[in-house]
Amino acid sequence: MSEMTVPGWPATHPARAIVDLAAIRHNVRTLGAAAPSSAVMAVVKADAYGHGLLPVATAALQAGATWLGVAQVAEALPLRAGLDATGVRPPILAWLFAPGADLAPAVAADIDLSASAPWAIEEIAAAARATGRTARVHLKVDTGMSRGGARPEAFGDLLDAAARARADGTIEVAGIWSHLACADEPDSPVTAQQVEVFTAALDQAGRAGIRPEVRHIAQSAGTLFHPAAHFDLVRPGIATYGLTPAPAVASSADLDLRPAMRVEARLTVVKTAPPGTGISYGHRARTTAETTLAVVPLGYADGLPRTASDAGPVSIAGRKLHVAGRICMDQMVVDVGPGSGVREGDLAVVFGAGDDGGPTADEWAEAAGTISYEIVSGIGARVPRVHVDTARPGREAAEA
Ligand SMILES: Cc1ncc(COP(=O)(O)O)c(C=O)c1O
Incomplete structure (x- = not known):
């Protein structure tokens, strides 16, 4: 599901949670068959x-x-x-x-x-x-x-x-x-x-x-x-x-489950930083060479656990990276490396189905020392839910 295929990016919000109702239906059928x-x-x-x-x-x-x-x-x-x-x-x-x-x-x-x-x-x-x-x-x-x-x-x-x-x-x-x-x-x-x-x-x-x-x-x-x-x-x-109840035993794919939620945001700030630049509160992370820092407008008030600081995975421009330094209330920083070509407005995928190599709710759970239940149910009310139906493109899309 690319940005272009999903209608209704909320004009006032820099982030959203896309929920695929076709995945929900698929998972219920899988469970019924089990x-x-x-x-x-x-x-x-x-x-x-x-x-x-x-x-x-x-x-x-x-x-x-x-x-x-x-x-x-x-x-x-x-x-x-x-x-x-x-x-x-x-x-x-x-x-x-x-x-x-x-x-x-x-x-x-x-x-x-x-x-x-x-x-x-x-x-x-x-x-x-x-x-x-x-x-x-x-x-x-x-x-x-x-x-x-x-x-x-x-x-x-x-x-x-x-x-x-x-x-x-x-x-x-x-x-x-x-x-x-x-x-x-x-x-x-x-x-x-x-x-x-x-x-x-x-x-x-x-x-x-x-x-x-x-x-x-x-x-x-x-x-x-x-x-x-x-x-x-x-x-x-x-x-x-679409999330496995036992990631150590079987993945979602092993169980024929499709993760239904994808959380993504548009980068609000992208800038070059020299070597030795401290990043976010407490400067827990520091650049080692000249690099590009990108700001993702999601934080712990949106449900991304602060305990996943320095670790939570984020995909930007098709590359799986991770949060640099502390996750703040509304924002987090990702070091996208030098000469990345990344620009403000580009999409950052925080988690999704993972079938494209992108991050998953299970990976966020692992980074935070918790379970995927807490990750998805914790995504805050400030993040608009956009319901789509990949089995019926263009239909049933609605903001909630
Ligand atoms: C009583 C009860 N039944 C069923 C469930 C669903 O559990 P699960 O999400 O592990 O399938 C819950 C959730 O914790 C529950 O409290």
């Missing part, structure tokens, strides 16, 4: 991992995802409203709220809610009474992540609370679910142990007369590496965006 007996919930929390909530959700549904998942109710409501405007009404699960949250709008909007403890069932049931509807609940069991979910010894209490609310018609149990802690390490014994604990919890629910519509535990890594964890529904997030 779990052929399960439905797919595209996880679109955190503004679809920074890719833009509604365009991504719509593309995922077009490619066969039948569920959508978000963390917070505040994410679910605009998602439901946006999809209603397009005439589609998939189930949406939201799993994160604190006691006292106003759940009535979620129940009224047909948002499935997760419960890890009896208080959550009681609050969901109260919201159901307030709206005159039956709320759809997913009971979460902690099978080993030690984050959300009732521990197995407390799951009976959760089932009892659910049975009571079901008896008075305020809730129905749509799902029983959990989350895998070590699925990105295919050899870890933890995943099989978690599946065993999950299966025992499902049996326990069955004995209590609770048989949910869907049982689900697998995120991207569970979907791609652990067929025994697929159950009725898989919940891929990062792989939907």
